[in-house]
Structures are given as structure tokens and as C-alpha cells.
Amino acid sequence: MSTKEGLFYSEDHEWVKKEGKIVVIGISDHAQSELGDVVFAELPEVDEEFDQFDNIGVLESVKAVSDIFTPLSGKIIEINEELLNAPEKINESPFDEGWLIKLEMSDESELDTLMDSEQYKAFIEGE
Amino acid sequence: MDEKLIKDYSSPGRKGYSLPPLDVPEKDLNAGLGNYLREEPLALPEVSEVDVVRHYTALSEMNYGVDSGIYPLGSCTMKYNPKRNEDLARIPELTQLHPYQKDDQLQGSLEILHDLKNYLAEVSGMDAVTLQPASGSHGEFVGLMIIRKYFEDQGDLRKKVIVPDSAHGTNPASAAMAGFDVIEIKSNERGMVDPAALREAMNEEVAALMLTNPSTLGIFEKDILEIADIVHEKGGLLYYDGANMNAVMGYVRPGDMNFDVLHFNLHKTFSTPHGGGGPGSGPVGVKEFLAPYLPYPVLSKSEDKYFWDYAKEKSIGKVHSFYGNYAVMLRAWAYMVTVGGPGLKKTTENAVINANYLKTKLKETFELPYGEDSLHEFVLSGSKQKKEGVSTLNIAKRLLDYDQYAPTIYFPLVVKEALMIEPTETENIETLDRFIETMLNIAREINEDPEMVKNSPHTTVVRRLDESQAAREPDLCW
Numbered sequence: 001m002s003t004k005e006g007l008f009y010s011e012d013h014e015w016v017k018k019e020g021k022i023v024v025i026g027i028s029d030h031a032q033s034e035l036g037d038v039v040f041a042e043l044p045e046v047d048e049e050f051d052q053f054d055n056i057g058v059l060e061s062v063k064a065v066s067d068i069f070t071p072l073s074g075k076i077i078e079i080n081e082e083l084l085n086a087p088e089k090i091n092e093s094p095f096d097e098g099w100l101i102k103l104e105m106s107d108e109s110e111l112d113t114l115m116d117s118e119q120y121k122a123f124i125e126g127e
Numbered sequence: 128m129d130e131k132l133i134k135d136y137s138s139p140g141r142k143g144y145s146l147p148p149l150d151v152p153e154k155d156l157n158a159g160l161g162n163y164l165r166e167e168p169l170a171l172p173e174v175s176e177v178d179v180v181r182h183y184t185a186l187s188e189m190n191y192g193v194d195s196g197i198y199p200l201g202s203c204t205m206k207y208n209p210k211r212n213e214d215l216a217r218i219p220e221l222t223q224l225h226p227y228q229k230d231d232q233l234q235g236s237l238e239i240l241h242d243l244k245n246y247l248a249e250v251s252g253m254d255a256v257t258l259q260p261a262s263g264s265h266g267e268f269v270g271l272m273i274i275r276k277y278f279e280d281q282g283d284l285r286k287k288v289i290v291p292d293s294a295h296g297t298n299p300a301s302a303a304m305a306g307f308d309v310i311e312i313k314s315n316e317r318g319m320v321d322p323a324a325l326r327e328a329m330n331e332e333v334a335a336l337m338l339t340n341p342s343t344l345g346i347f348e349k350d351i352l353e354i355a356d357i358v359h360e361k362g363g364l365l366y367y368d369g370a371n372m373n374a375v376m377g378y379v380r381p382g383d384m385n386f387d388v389l390h391f392n393l394h395k396t397f398s399t400p401h402g403g404g405g406p407g408s409g410p411v412g413v414k415e416f417l418a419p420y421l422p423y424p425v426l427s428k429s430e431d432k433y434f435w436d437y438a439k440e441k442s443i444g445k446v447h448s449f450y451g452n453y454a455v456m457l458r459a460w461a462y463m464v465t466v467g468g469p470g471l472k473k474t475t476e477n478a479v480i481n482a483n484y485l486k487t488k489l490k491e492t493f494e495l496p497y498g499e500d501s502l503h504e505f506v507l508s509g510s511k512q513k514k515e516g517v518s519t520l521n522i523a524k525r526l527l528d529y530d531q532y533a534p535t536i537y538f539p540l541v542v543k544e545a546l547m548i549e550p551t552e553t554e555n556i557e558t559l560d561r562f563i564e565t566m567l568n569i570a571r572e573i574n575e576d577p578e579m580v581k582n583s584p585h586t587t588v589v590r591r592l593d594e595s596q597a598a599r600e601p602d603l604c605w
Contacts, residue, residue, distance in 0.1 A: 037595035062594040063537050087599070
């Protein structure tokens with residue numbers, strides 16, 4: 001299972017890519033593999049605001065329906081509209097084309113509560 | 128073996144019937160129906176009777192059901208349906224009736240339904256029962272509507288329902304349908320409700336805690352009386368999801384565990400057919416103080432006469448046309464009078480013994496994440512096998528190659544790679560041994576030839592169906 005360098009990870013298996021004040025958020029390769037084929041993605045609305053670890057949407061796979069939790073507090077500034085018609089991108093390209101949302105962080109210090117890729121690798125092995 | 132769709136047997140003009148010549152005046156359909164008359168004829172297959180019979184016989188021969196072999200779906204309780212139930216549910220005295228007939232022509236049927244209500248009340252320790260709900264989940268919804276109406280009557284508008292993380296998915300769904308917000312509480316490391324976590328979540332906004340006992344892990348909540356106290360102390364009610372009633376029937380009663388409302392799944396506990404999503408029955412039982420809220424009409428008895436009582440002003444109303452799924456109730460009644468009270472207890476005992484036999488024989492090879500004593504079902508994890516790259520899904524598919532049905536997989540959600548096994552009471556030791564041998568065989572195959580297991584099933588009519596495409600692009604019309 002691959003992880004990607006330079007990203008932050010949450011225990012709920014979301015990844016975070018920092019681009020200035022904005023972060024891109026998706027689910028990890030491990031998470032998509034555990035979920036199985038994603039058949040439906042329900043994402044939040046642009047401009048909605050959330051606290052860290054709030055439930056922001058749902059991923060439905062052939063195996064289960066799972067909540068998506070935001071690893072950081074902030075305001076949604078963009079969602080990946082592509083996923084509404086092509087949820088399989090989450091499986092095919094979890095770190096890239098399968099991104100879920102872009103968020104404007106309200107508290108950058110929350111990044112310190114997340115794991116780096118080495119820590120995350122150890123976390124999923126120990127799970 | 129491949130079987131075409133019925134439409135592919137169609138040939139223009141072929142008929143499966145011939146009507147006698149018209150001997151009444153012909154009516155003009157246009158005049159009667161006007162705009163509602165179809166412009167084009169319905170595209171029904173044109174086939175002969177024998178085409179139809181052979182097509183559906185061929186399909187039925189490909190089917191696997193509890194009449195074919197073990198069907199160990201945990202939580203679903205696919206118990207065998209005794210043929211005696213079927214015989215009884217087909218006798219003309221009970222079937223050639225119409226609900227609009229006068230009550231005095233239906234006294235026999237009403238007596239059966241009345242007895243069934245009493246038996247269900249007795250076995251559950253409840254005071255009043257309605258037979259109307261059409262399924263377990265419908266029963267949950269009805270039970271929650273009763274709870275809602277009760278609190279409305281008290282002028283105490285409670286908005287929340289607590290559900291443990293190991294619950295059946297229908298619990299939070301029913302609570303949401305009934306207008307409640309759902310609060311999930313985590314199980315403890317033994318797979319049970321943690322009284323401390325419950326105490327923290329419980330307050331005067333909570334209308335009810337929904338619980339199945341034993342839980343979906345097959346484990347009896349030993350703290351149930353304490354749990355009930357925690358909920359009742361804050362004025363909340365306790366809802367019993369009767370999905371696992373077959374694990375305790377005849378031994379302990381939800382009413383005595385201080386539950387206030389429950390539903391039964393007649394197709395699980397009382398051996399009525401599951402059907403292909405077809406008619407089910409999910410009666411609801413309540414304690415005395417909730418009886419006024421049950422759906423109307425209430426089947427009652429005055430002197431020697433049974434009648435439908437509509438004068439129930441606090442009732443939540445009707446929840447099914449007429450009185451519910453009558454033919455299913457007949458089967459449940461037949462089962463209960465056939466085996467009797469001691470028989471129901473023996474049934475429970477055998478269900479528990481069978482499950483524990485399988486658990487003991489399989490727990491060395493497959494991980495058993497919750498080792499507490501369990502009742503009628505247990506949950507293994509395929510995590511050891513997953514490390515070899517073979518998932519629980521692959522194990523389930525491989526079982527089909529051995530002509531045995533797979534257990535429930537990936538539920539409950541608290542267990543990774545879950546295999547939830549419930550053999551039911553009717554399987555004999557030879558059948559159980561064959562299942563064990565097959566599971567151990569598959570574990571060996573995973574070590575020796577994982578690719579073969581990952582590509583299973585090999586011997587079924589169709590191999591792996593494309594579930595993803597079916598969900599992403601469902602093609603429901605032809």
C-alpha cells in the first residue's frame with residue numbers, strides 16, 4: 001500500500017496537502033483499498049464551515065457506507081465535482097484526481113495534530 | 128448452464144392461453160378510459176405456458192436456499208421453514224377469506240391472530256402487541272413513532288435516540304425516519320455497551336436507547352439492568368431490536384430486562400420465510416403504559432367474540448392496509464403451536480450450541496476478536512488471511528465453490544474483515560462438520576494457492592458479478 005511523502009494524514013485515513021492557506025483533502029490509498037470500489041460520493045457544499053473531525057460527507061462503496069471527517073477546521077472553498085459522476089477516481093487515483101475538497105484553514109496549528117507519511121505508514125501497519 | 132431472459136423466448140403471436148369467444152357486448156375502452164388508455168400495447172413477452180414453466184424451473188434449479196443446504200448468514204437468521212407451516216397457511220378455510228367480510232364470519236382467523244398476539248406477549252414479557260408492521264425495520268419505525276407520540280403527549284419533546292456502534296443499520300435509519308437525531312455510542316473492548324459512555328450520552332433530550340440483546344456480536348449484555356436504569360432515570364425509554372430474539376427465546380424476556388418497546392422478526396425467530404424481499408412481518412410489543420399508542424384497529428375480544436376496535440384516540444394510526452401480512456402470521460402461529468413453549472426453549476438451546484460448536488472449531492484458524500461467551504452467532508475476522516492478501520470477500524466467494532452459502536461479511540462494522548456466522552438450530556452435526564472442514568480447507572488453500580482463492584468462485588453459473596458497475600450504472604429496464 002503506498003503512502004505519499006509531503007502530506008499530512010489523520011487517523012481517519014484522510015490526507016492533507018498544504019498549498020499556502022488552502023489545503024486539499026482526500027482519502028489515502030489504504031482507505032480506498034479498505035473501502036473497495038466507491039460507487040457514490042456525497043460531498044459538502046462550498047462555503048460550509050466545519051470544526052476539526054466533523055463529519056463532512058459520505059462515501060458509499062460496494063462494501064459499506066462510510067463517513068468522511070475533515071482533518072482540519074475551516075471553510076469549504078471547492079469540492080471535486082468530477083467525483084459526483086466518476087466516484088471511481090477515488091479508487092484509481094486517491095492522492096491526485098480523486099481529491100475530495102479544498103478547505104481554507106481556520107487554525108493552521110491543527111496540522112501539528114496530524115501524522116506525516118512515515119508515522120501514517122507505521123499507524124496502518126499497527127492497526 | 129446459461130438461461131436466457133424471458134423476453135428472449137418471445138415469438139410474435141405465441142400465446143400461453145386461449146380465451147373463449149366473446150359472449151357479452153363489447154365495450155369501447157376509449158370511451159371508458161379516455162386519455163388513460165395506453166397508446167402502444169405493453170411489451171410483454173409472447174410465450175407459451177411451457178416456455179414459462181421451463182424458464183422459471185431452470186432459474187429455480189440454479190437457486191440456493193435453506194432447502195438446499197446450510198445458510199449461515201449471521202444476523203439474518205435464515206432458519207429452516209417447516210413445511211407444516213406452509214400446509215396450514217394454505218388451507219382454504221384460512222385463505223378463502225376477505226378482510227371486508229363481517230367479523231362474525233372470520234372468528235376462526237381472528238382467534239388465531241389473537242392467540243398469536245398473546246403468545247408473542249408471553250414470550251417477550253410485554254403487555255400488548257400489534258401485528259400490523261410488515262417487516263422488522265417497519266416494526267422499528269412503528270415502535271419509534273409510538274415513543275414519539277408518547278413524549279408528545281407528555282409535552283416532553285425529546286429529539287434524540289442513542290444507538291450503539293454495533294447496531295443493525297436499520298436502527299439509526301428508523302430513528303432518523305421517525306424524526307429523531309441519532310447519537311452513536313462506542314462499544315467497550317469486550318464488544319458491549321459501556322455503561323459509563325451511556326451515562327455520559329444520556330440526558331433529558333434522549334427519547335430512547337435502541338439495543339439488541341444479545342448484540343450483533345452474539346454477546347449478551349450482562350449489564351442490561353444497569354443500562355435500563357441509566358436510561359429510565361433520565362426519563363428515556365428502552366427499545367429492544369428483536370432481531371436476535373431467537374438467541375434468548377424461552378430463557379429470558381426483554382420485558383423482564385426492562386425494555387419498554389420491541390419488535391419481533393417473525394421471519395427470523397418464528398421460522399416464516401424471508402422471501403425475496405417479499406412479505407415479512409414485524410409485530411411490535413409494548414408495556415402497558417404505551418398500549419394506547421399502538422396502531423389501530425386493535426384486535427380485541429368481548430365475551431366470546433373477536434372484533435376490530437377502532438376507538439383508539441391516542442393511536443399513531445394505521446401502518447398497513449387491513450391488518451398486516453396475514454399469511455405470514457399464520458405460519459408463525461403454526462410454528463409456535465407446533466413446537467410449544469418447551470420446544471421454543473429447546474430451539475434456542477440448539478441454536479446456541481450449534482453456534483458455539485462452530486466457533487470452537489474455527490477460532491484457532493480464524494481470528495476471534497471478541498472472546499466473550501456468545502450465544503446464537505459469533506463474529507470471526509479474516510484479518511490473518513488478509514495479511515496473505517486474501518480478503519474476507521474472497522473467502523465468502525470460495526465457499527460457494529463448495530456448494531455452501533457464505534456467512535454475512537463486513538458486518539458488524541466494529542470487526543475488520545468480519546465473518547458473521549449463524550448456523551441456526553436446524554443444522555445437524557454432519558452439516559456443521561462439513562462447513563468447518565470447508566472453512567479449514569479454504570484457510571489451507573489461502574496458504575498454498577492464494578490466487579486461486581482470489582479468483583473464486585470457479586464452479587458457479589456466473590463468476591464474479593460486477594457489483595461496482597451495477598451500483599454505478601444500474602440498468603433496470605429492458
